[in-house]
Amino acid sequence: xxxxxxxxxxxxxxxxxxxxxxxxxxxxxxxxxxxxxxxxxxxxxxxxxxxxxxxxxxxxxxxxxxxxxxxxxxxxxxxxxxxxxxxxxxxxxxxxxxxxxxxxxxxxxxxxxxxxxxxxxxxxxxxxxxxxxxxxxxxxxxxxxxxxxxxxxxxxxxxxxxxxxxxxxxxxxxxxxxxxxxxxxxxxxxxxxxxxxxxxxxxxxxxxxxxxxxxxxxxxxxxxxxxxxxxxxxxxxxxxxxxxxxxxxxxxxxxxxxxxxxxxxxxxxxxxxxxxxxxxxxxxxxxxxxxxxxxxxxxxxxxxxxxxxxxxxxxxxxx
Amino acid sequence: xxxxxxxxxxxxxxxxxxxxxxxxxxxxxxxxxxxxxxxxxxxxxxxxxxxxxxxxxxxxxxxxxxxxxxxxxxxxxxxxxxxxxxxxxxxxxxxxxxxxxxxxxxxxxxxxxxxxxxxxxxxxxxxxxxxxxxxxxxxxxxxxxxxxxxxxxxxxxxxxxxxxxxxxxxxxxxxxxxxxxxxxxxxxxxxxxxxxxxxxxxxxxxxxxxxxxxxxxxxxxxxxxxxxxxxxxxxxxxxxxxxxxxxxxxxxxxxxxxxxxxxxxxxxxxxxxxxxxxxxxxxxxxxxxxxxxxxxxxxxxxxxxxxxxxxxxxxxxxxxxxxxxxxxxxxxxxxxxxxxxxxxxxxxxxxxxxxxxxxxxxxxxxxxxxxxxxxxxxxxxxxxxxxxxxxxxxxxxxxxx
Amino acid sequence: xxxxxxxxxxxxxxxxxxxxxxxxxxxxxxxxxxxxxxxxxxxxxxxxxxxxxxxxxxxxxxxxxxxxxxxxxxxxxxxxxxxxxxxxxxxxxxxxxxxxxxxxxxxxxxxxxxxxxxxxxxxxxxxxxxxxxxxxxxxxxxxxxxxxxxxxxxxxxxxxxxxxxxxxxxxxxxxxxxxxxxxxxxxxxxxxxxxxxxxxxxxxxxxxxxxxxxxxxxxxxxxxxxxxxxxxxxxxxxxxxxxxxxxxxxxxx
Numbered sequence: 001x002x003x004x005x006x007x008x009x010x011x012x013x014x015x016x017x018x019x020x021x022x023x024x025x026x027x028x029x030x031x032x033x034x035x036x037x038x039x040x041x042x043x044x045x046x047x048x049x050x051x052x053x054x055x056x057x058x059x060x061x062x063x064x065x066x067x068x069x070x071x072x073x074x075x076x077x078x079x080x081x082x083x084x085x086x087x088x089x090x091x092x093x094x095x096x097x098x099x100x101x102x103x104x105x106x107x108x109x110x111x112x113x114x115x116x117x118x119x120x121x122x123x124x125x126x127x128x129x130x131x132x133x134x135x136x137x138x139x140x141x142x143x144x145x146x147x148x149x150x151x152x153x154x155x156x157x158x159x160x161x162x163x164x165x166x167x168x169x170x171x172x173x174x175x176x177x178x179x180x181x182x183x184x185x186x187x188x189x190x191x192x193x194x195x196x197x198x199x200x201x202x203x204x205x206x207x208x209x210x211x212x213x214x215x216x217x218x219x220x221x222x223x224x225x226x227x228x229x230x231x232x233x234x235x236x237x238x239x240x241x242x243x244x245x246x247x248x249x250x251x252x253x254x255x256x257x258x259x260x261x262x263x264x265x266x267x268x269x270x271x272x273x274x275x276x277x278x279x280x281x282x283x284x285x286x287x288x289x290x291x292x293x294x295x296x297x298x299x300x301x302x303x304x305x306x307x308x309x310x311x312x313x314x315x316x317x318x319x
Numbered sequence: 320x321x322x323x324x325x326x327x328x329x330x331x332x333x334x335x336x337x338x339x340x341x342x343x344x345x346x347x348x349x350x351x352x353x354x355x356x357x358x359x360x361x362x363x364x365x366x367x368x369x370x371x372x373x374x375x376x377x378x379x380x381x382x383x384x385x386x387x388x389x390x391x392x393x394x395x396x397x398x399x400x401x402x403x404x405x406x407x408x409x410x411x412x413x414x415x416x417x418x419x420x421x422x423x424x425x426x427x428x429x430x431x432x433x434x435x436x437x438x439x440x441x442x443x444x445x446x447x448x449x450x451x452x453x454x455x456x457x458x459x460x461x462x463x464x465x466x467x468x469x470x471x472x473x474x475x476x477x478x479x480x481x482x483x484x485x486x487x488x489x490x491x492x493x494x495x496x497x498x499x500x501x502x503x504x505x506x507x508x509x510x511x512x513x514x515x516x517x518x519x520x521x522x523x524x525x526x527x528x529x530x531x532x533x534x535x536x537x538x539x540x541x542x543x544x545x546x547x548x549x550x551x552x553x554x555x556x557x558x559x560x561x562x563x564x565x566x567x568x569x570x571x572x573x574x575x576x577x578x579x580x581x582x583x584x585x586x587x588x589x590x591x592x593x594x595x596x597x598x599x600x601x602x603x604x605x606x607x608x609x610x611x612x613x614x615x616x617x618x619x620x621x622x623x624x625x626x627x628x629x630x631x632x633x634x635x636x637x638x639x640x641x642x643x644x645x646x647x648x649x650x651x652x653x654x655x656x657x658x659x660x661x662x663x664x665x666x667x668x669x670x671x672x673x674x675x676x677x678x679x680x681x682x683x684x685x686x687x688x689x690x691x692x693x694x695x696x697x698x699x700x701x702x703x704x705x706x707x708x709x710x711x712x713x714x715x716x717x718x719x720x
Numbered sequence: 721x722x723x724x725x726x727x728x729x730x731x732x733x734x735x736x737x738x739x740x741x742x743x744x745x746x747x748x749x750x751x752x753x754x755x756x757x758x759x760x761x762x763x764x765x766x767x768x769x770x771x772x773x774x775x776x777x778x779x780x781x782x783x784x785x786x787x788x789x790x791x792x793x794x795x796x797x798x799x800x801x802x803x804x805x806x807x808x809x810x811x812x813x814x815x816x817x818x819x820x821x822x823x824x825x826x827x828x829x830x831x832x833x834x835x836x837x838x839x840x841x842x843x844x845x846x847x848x849x850x851x852x853x854x855x856x857x858x859x860x861x862x863x864x865x866x867x868x869x870x871x872x873x874x875x876x877x878x879x880x881x882x883x884x885x886x887x888x889x890x891x892x893x894x895x896x897x898x899x900x901x902x903x904x905x906x907x908x909x910x911x912x913x914x915x916x917x918x919x920x921x922x923x924x925x926x927x928x929x930x931x932x933x934x935x936x937x938x939x940x941x942x943x944x945x946x947x948x949x950x951x952x953x954x955x956x957x958x959x960x961x962x963x964x965x966x967x968x969x970x971x972x973x
Contacts, residue, residue: 012883013768013877017880028916031941034850048777062840067747069881071887072849072858072859072860072861075947079969084843085815087838096771096880097877097878097879097880098879098880100849100861100862100896101849101859101860101861101896102839102849103845103849104845104846104848104850104853105849105850105852105853105859106814107820107844107845107849107850108815108849108850108853108854109853110932113933113935114935115843115844115935116842116844116845116846117842117843124586126938129843130842130943131840131841131842131843132731132733132737132838132840133733134941134943135733135737135738135943136739136940136941136942137744137844137940137941137942137943138390138937138939138940139874139937139938139939139940140935140936140937140938140939141934141936141938143934147934148845150845151970154970158971159973169967175775178887179858179890179893180858180860180887180888180890181872181887181888182885182886183885183886183887183888184885184889185883185884185885186883186884186885187883187888188739188882188883188884194882197882198938199972200967200972200973204858205931217894223730224972224973225801225973226972232694232930233697234697235699235859242655242659247656248432248654248655249432249654249655249658250655255972256970256971257966257967257970257972259963266490266690266694267488267489267490268690270885277891277970278970278972279949279965280963281949282382282896282967289489290727291949291951292947292948292949294949295950296949296951296952296963296966297949297950297952298952299757299951300952300956300959303955305956305960307958308956308957308960309956309959309960309963309964312961312964313958313960313964313967313973316964316973317973421908423908424908425908425911427905427906427907427908429906431903434906437906437909438906441909443734448734449734450734450735450736452735452736452750510796527908528908528909529910530908530909530910530912531912532913534909591939693780
């Protein structure tokens with residue numbers, strides 16, 4: 001039994017997912033209370049090189065042809081024995097399409113409690129979960145002696161290691177009688193932007209005034225790594241296609257950041273975006289209803305702000 | 320939107336037609352002259368694959384399944400223009416358009432936005448999906464306090480049936496509060512149902528959900544029966560229409576007026592209170608369900624001309640041939656769908672008429688209208704300074720409330 | 721093909737949520753329950769599969785306010801069997817619910833179990849993976865499309881960033897539905913009323929309701945919410961810098 005915090009690394013097609021680096025930062029914070037180390041658990045086939053930038057004290061690496069792709073049952077079988085043998089204080093999984101497929105089943109199989117939707121840990125090692133659409137936070141003692149946890153992004157900043165950690169090869173258990181296999185991957189269709197899947201949206205409303213100014217928003221969106229969307233008047237004028245419409249008659253979006261430029265905040269529009277993590281509103285009218293939904297705001301003219309913001313973002317990104 | 324239905328055989332088409340004949344005044348369908356007036360006067364007739372007259376033609380030719388294969392009946396905003404101008408007096412809106420929508424609904428074919436509004440009505444008692452507990456939140460700050468009957472259980476003279484949009488829509492808050500203040504100033508002893516009030520269900524009925532309408536009537540009826548009052552007034556013409564024309568057959572019958580009728584009865588009491596000048600050219604928009612359907616044209620105008628400074632101007636469509644705002648019959652929840660097909664909005668035509676009539680203010684008497692017309696004004700040239708005001712707001716302004 | 725769809729009712733977020741006097745749970749006085757949106761999609765997906773390839777759909781739910789109406793609605797959409805588990809579900813977690821559903825589902829012997837990929841009040845893991853383990857079936861979640869192929873299904877699994885994988889799963893299996901292939905259909909209220917007169921809800925006493933999940937909440941609270949936006953002042957350069965800081969903190973830059 002140890003006080004180590006395990007992190008199950010998520011990787012797809014040769015890339016370590018961002019959530020893994022977020023979890024390692026969370027594991028580091030939790031390990032201060034538990035007194036153990038941060039151990040990254042990497043499963044795969046010929047995937048050792050992925051361990052290089054993990055911010056962990058050490059890496060347990062399980063290699064097997066059956067682990068070449070992520071499949072829930074192979075991962076469960078590979079992890080079950082490892083967790084039982086090592087008995088860490090906690091095992092962190094991403095609250096994602098990968099992590100969630102594995103954590104619950106392991107909990108039932110091993111009889112180990114699982115805490116899901118965890119955002120962060122308190123200084124004294126309690127879990128803090130975010131549930132009910134972000135409206136409720138639930139705190140409690142981390143189940144002992146071992147707890148499985150599925151982690152949300154947003155509680156910690158992704159951390160990469162400054163030197164490659166030691167990698168320990170762990171023999172793979174028998175991974176047969178598997179019932180799940182990957183037939184093929186389908187690339188995301190980049191021709192048709194689905195704004196509901198974007199983490200950063202630059203939204204434009206009537207305040208953009210004319211079609212030519214939209215370029216300012218597009219450049220800003222590009223700099224931010226996001227996409228442009230709009231409220232009704234812009235789409236009605238035909239300046240943007242209906243696929244970019246946010247609101248009652250359009251799409252519901254829940255990005256991390258919704259930057260609303262020149263949008264008044266009519267209920268029909270707000271309905272489509274009030275689930276966003278952070279809403280920033282830019283509107284010259286201080287009485288615009290959007291300021292009642294936004295977390296941050298400014299009455300600066302968007303035509304003045306947008307180009308300067310884009311420039312600053314580009315230099316902040318080093319480009 | 321592809322409608323995937325098994326086609327009606329000619330005999331099924333005939334059965335459906337016969338069912339329409341059984342409706343009130345439905346027999347008149349036999350006397351259709353195929354004159355085309357209905358399709359011509361319909362605001363979206365030019366876009367529908369099967370405008371009203373053609374639907375009747377298809378019914379008589381027993382090829383109604385062709386009608387069901389298209390989805391253009393969802394362009395119908397139940398404005399009743401077809402019904403009003405039919406030389407054979409066929410109740411086209413109710414007997415043909417609404418029944419066709421009912422058939423599509425039964426087959427589960429309904430535009431998404433409308434689906435949400437209907438599901439919200441079923442679950443929350445209002446199409447906006449707001450919590451029923453918040454239905455009386457608009458009353459905060461009004462003195463004397465608005466009487467919420469469930470709390471005070473006092474008998475009143477007037478039960479004010481407030482309605483969905485008047486209760487919840489952020490633009491309408493000021494109009495609803497204005498009416499409350501006017502009623503208080505007149506010393507009217509009124510109460511509201513608040514959280515016990517359910518949607519009147521009329522627009523949902525016209526959008527094809529007869530079952531939902533009956534459920535709403537039943538629930539509202541249950542609430543009404545608990546309290547003592549002499550008459551009901553409504554903020555909105557749709558509720559007025561439901562309570563006057565639809566609810567009695569379902570066992571819920573009370574004397575009902577639209578608020579403009581109620582206030583017009585008290586115009587002599589109001590006049591001395593209308594102290595402030597509202598110097599403006601005011602165009603009054605006749606709401607379909609107050610004017611065309613229920614014949615109330617003069618009282619709202621009397622209220623407006625009683626306000627000092629108001630110069631009433633008339634738009635080119637007025638009174639019986641008033642142009643719909645586009646909100647009725649489910650139109651409030653079909654905006655995306657209708658925009659995709661027409662790339663124009665009826666509400667924009669109306670705003671253009673107001674501008675052409677030289678109006679400073681477009682006066683309305685239905686909670687669907689201010690948000691629709693204000694939205695439309697954003698897209699109409701020279702409508703930048705046009706103000707849209709509920710009659711109650713103008714009265715309150717003149718009374719310094 | 722026999723499909724079982726166990727569903728969960730969750731707090732309706734349209735209503736205001738408040739914490740009760742213990743400080744560690746939601747106040748049930750004003751709580752309204754609503755079907756978990758993802759479970760609604762699971763029902764729709766099951767009906768789509770039935771319409772495509774024939775078979776039977778059974779919908780199961782623990783008893784709660786509004787469950788009867790919901791079950792009748794699924795029957796109006798095409799569900800064949802309606803099962804309501806009875807018992808005291810007031811303090812129940814997903815482990816207990818999973819065990820109770822597993823017992824009921826075992827008697828149905830389905831080829832496929834569809835359930836929502838998650839619910840917003842999940843604290844001890846989502847129902848699907850737990851249920852799969854109790855049933856001894858494989859589980860794949862975040863599924864937005866299902867094709868049946870003999871004794872297997874091809875599930876369309878979604879990852880973040882838009883990547884999709886076609887995953888082959890041997891039946892019987894449990895799939896966690898993210899979205900049905902087409903959005904949940906509308907059922908006219910008159911149809912639901914009609915079904916209420918003809919369909920029957922099979923009540924079964926639930927077993928295993930005392931399963932401990934091992935997760936105890938000691939404190940529940942609401943994150944602070946400001947009424948109005950915090951206004952940023954200064955030159956465009958100042959405001960831009962402040963915004964960049966905000967974006968970084970949000971993890972969006």
